[in-house]
Amino acid sequence: MFELSDRLTKLPPYLFAEIDAMKFEKIKEGVKVIDFGVGDPDLPTPIHIVEAMKKAVEREEHHRYPSYEGMLSFRQAVADFYRRRKGVKLDAEKEVVSLIGSKEGIAHLPLAFVNRDDVVLVPDPGYPVYFASTILADGKPYKMPLKKENGFLPDLNAIPSNVAKKAKIMFLNYPNNPTASVAEKEFIKEAIDFCIDHDIILAHDAAYSEVTFDYKAKSFLEVNNAFDVVIEFNSLSKTYNMTGWRVGFAVGNSEILAGLLKVKTNVDSGVFQAVQEAAIAAMSGSDDVIDKNNEIYRERRDLLFEGLKEVGFNVEKPKATFYVWCEVDMSSMEFTKKLLNETGILVTPGIGFGEYGEGFVRFALTRDVEVIREAVERIKNAFG
Numbered sequence: 001m002f003e004l005s006d007r008l009t010k011l012p013p014y015l016f017a018e019i020d021a022m023k024f025e026k027i028k029e030g031v032k033v034i035d036f037g038v039g040d041p042d043l044p045t046p047i048h049i050v051e052a053m054k055k056a057v058e059r060e061e062h063h064r065y066p067s068y069e070g071m072l073s074f075r076q077a078v079a080d081f082y083r084r085r086k087g088v089k090l091d092a093e094k095e096v097v098s099l100i101g102s103k104e105g106i107a108h109l110p111l112a113f114v115n116r117d118d119v120v121l122v123p124d125p126g127y128p129v130y131f132a133s134t135i136l137a138d139g140k141p142y143k144m145p146l147k148k149e150n151g152f153l154p155d156l157n158a159i160p161s162n163v164a165k166k167a168k169i170m171f172l173n174y175p176n177n178p179t180a181s182v183a184e185k186e187f188i189k190e191a192i193d194f195c196i197d198h199d200i201i202l203a204h205d206a207a208y209s210e211v212t213f214d215y216k217a218k219s220f221l222e223v224n225n226a227f228d229v230v231i232e233f234n235s236l237s238k239t240y241n242m243t244g245w246r247v248g249f250a251v252g253n254s255e256i257l258a259g260l261l262k263v264k265t266n267v268d269s270g271v272f273q274a275v276q277e278a279a280i281a282a283m284s285g286s287d288d289v290i291d292k293n294n295e296i297y298r299e300r301r302d303l304l305f306e307g308l309k310e311v312g313f314n315v316e317k318p319k320a321t322f323y324v325w326c327e328v329d330m331s332s333m334e335f336t337k338k339l340l341n342e343t344g345i346l347v348t349p350g351i352g353f354g355e356y357g358e359g360f361v362r363f364a365l366t367r368d369v370e371v372i373r374e375a376v377e378r379i380k381n382a383f384g
Contacts, residue, residue, distance in 0.1 A: 036366075069261055088221045094254040102205065123176075170191070185218060202229045335361055
């Protein structure tokens with residue numbers, strides 16, 4: 001018998017496997033399941049990006065190993081994107097690194113800076129990779145609760161001084177998955193100052209920075225002194241409907257990026273250059289693509305939000321992301337099962353994102369308005 005490593009056995013059980021099993025059981029029963037569980041855009045990648053990829057694939061120079069840090073033209077496109085969208089100036093040669101999706105960079109960061117028993121500050125609820133990557137690097141995750149009464153922002157003053165002294169990395173994510181909350185400049189500055197004072201790397205996951213509604217999400221790098229401690233991860237997955245393309249980037253402090261790059265040179269061979277060419281076409285193209293996506297998500301958000309409110313659910317209208325974080329009056333897993341059994345609708349239980357996600361469920365706005373309209377009617381019939 002082959003035993004898993006202690007690292008893997010320390011990871012929490014994969015709740016989503018149970019949810020998938022529940023879903024397929026309902027489908028076997030002939031139920032038309034409406035799945036709001038997966039945060040994967042249903043919108044297609046814009047055609048000009050696809051066409052750029054087609055042309056790039058034919059170029060023989062792209063058939064060889066790519067560079068670890070990414071093509072300079074790709075990194076310059078990232079720098080131009082940040083200047084245009086965020087007003088942030090980046091040195092394309094030293095302050096930008098390509099990633100095989102932002103998840104890859106987030107997962108590898110602790111390997112670069114965390115030693116056995118070092119602390120990593122992780123938001124809870126949060127993207128599971130923050131916790132898992134810490135465990136895989138032999139670090140100790142310290143949960144920062146994201147509570148409704150605090151706008152789903154962590155209370156940095158509640159972090160014990162002995163924990164802060166041992167911390168190497170703080171993960172933050174705004175606009176936030178799963179809560180859809182946002183962080184304003186005052187909190188961002190507080191987090192940066194905290195990390196400067198305690199010599200902590202501030203790893204900001206900005207994957208949803210461009211999915212906004214009447215709101216402009218800030219890059220943490222816009223704030224004074226951010227470059228002292230911040231590495232910001234971003235991706236083309238949500239902004240340009242490119243989840244399957246696996247391309248993203250990290251920007252910010254050059255020393256932190258160099259550490260991450262040293263890990264990457266030992267475990268991967270960089271992003272396929274044809275994909276980088278397609279990413280250049282995306283970031284260099286018209287921002288109308290982003291605006292169009294957001295208008296689609298806005299219509300879906302409004303329809304679902306109004307429907308849930310009408311039934312009596314306690315839910316806030318999100319300013320960003322394509323998620324709706326809904327409070328429920330029972331355990332999140334119990335509600336998920338009840339909703340699926342009574343309506344054929346699947347959501348993600350908050351407990352899947354950490355213990356402080358209990359009492360909430362997440363709806364992903366990755367279904368067409370007609371499907372959402374049908375879902376709202378089913379919910380009204382069951383709970384109204």
